[in-house]
Amino acid sequence: MSDTASLGEFEFDCGESISDLTLAYETYGEFTGDNAVLVCHALTGSQHVAGRRRRSDTAGQAAAWWDDIVGPGKAVDTNDYFVVCANVPGSCYGSSGPPSEGPDGEPWGTRFPAVTVGDWTRAQRLLLDELGVPNLHAVVGGSVGGMNALDWAKRHPDHVDRVLAVATGARLDAQCLAIESIARRAITTDPDWQGGDYYGDGPDPVQGLALARQLGHVMYLSKSSMAKKFGRRSAGMDAARDAFELDPAAGFFPYREVESYLDYNGERFAERFDANAYLYLTRAMDSYDLAGGYESDSEALAAFDGEALVVSFTGDWHFTTKQGEELAEAFRATGTRSAHHVVESDHGHDAFLVEPEHVGPPLGDFLDSGVRGSAVSDTVERDEGDDFAPVHTSLFSS
Known part of the structure; x- marks a missing residue:
């Protein structure tokens, strides 16, 4: 069953406030002081990231949506890491949002303030303060959850050591x-x-x-x-x-x-x-722009001095491998130790959810060892005359 945290008055980026922001969240594993991993869910996901037998208010694809990745002995190993996942403000799985109760006792509906990815990040920071977690070993997310992870590197660069951005980009394209x-x-x-x-x-x-x-x-x-x-x-x-x-x-x-x-x-x-x-x-997803408030993506990431892993999929046209490479280049331009892992897959955007055999190994390796371990610093080849030519190359040395 999810826990809830009341975080007090919260002012959204749009300038409106609510008197008491509630976040529904779940935790997995034990906190030892330096092993916290924040998992950011995708658009319609929930705080119930893992544990199919765990009681939950969620259903369908929102229930234990990364159970093949998060758990004891899995890529995000809850024997080693303290995992936190929170339902973002504006959603409908227990956090404050349109269907939650407003100050008059009725559902907020469209009276609820507009939300941004930045609001999600700031709310998560407040939740971690409530849980007594000052810093993160890593933040990981896929799709718009990957944007949320990037926003941590931008807004709280001193509070996170490793960023894992999966099937995501700095912004959505026009299509x-x-x-x-x-x-x-x-x-x-x-x-x-x-x-x-x-x-x-x-x-x-x-x-x-x-x-x-x-x-x-x-x-x-x-x-x-x-x-x-x-x-x-x-x-x-x-x-x-x-x-x-x-x-x-x-x-x-x-x-x-x-x-x-x-x-x-x-x-x-x-x-x-x-x-x-x-x-x-x-x-919130449509409006996100990593470079917002800065001259470029790399400038937005300049204060981050940890390590970064970008994972993209060749069959994904929602967030393409080209967008993944541009994101990796933004990290490289700041001197950040980073890797771009390109997975050859024809599944599409959902590959990050349904192909754990391709997603788990690079995530687990990066969490444990960063880019210094068995991971290489880049998995992209460029052909002369091509803007970007992705190849499937494992992060692991042969």
């Missing part, structure tokens, strides 16, 4: 921003959204949220992975989901496996997540 904007419109144009005031006995904006998640799934998979998983195969009309009304001509055409997959997962997601929280969290 991803465009898709995220359509996803939000899917929610806000659902009549059941009601301007964000849908809490209570009335209907929830299930269809809008499900459609938003479907767009997310398309972003998280690669062309090749979708071709292998679904192709153009028909699932049969009996597989059509009741939640989505089909057009009259649909009966003449195949209801394809890819449609069935998206409909099923969108519907299941809408059962466990809050539509307003999805709006808030995607806005």
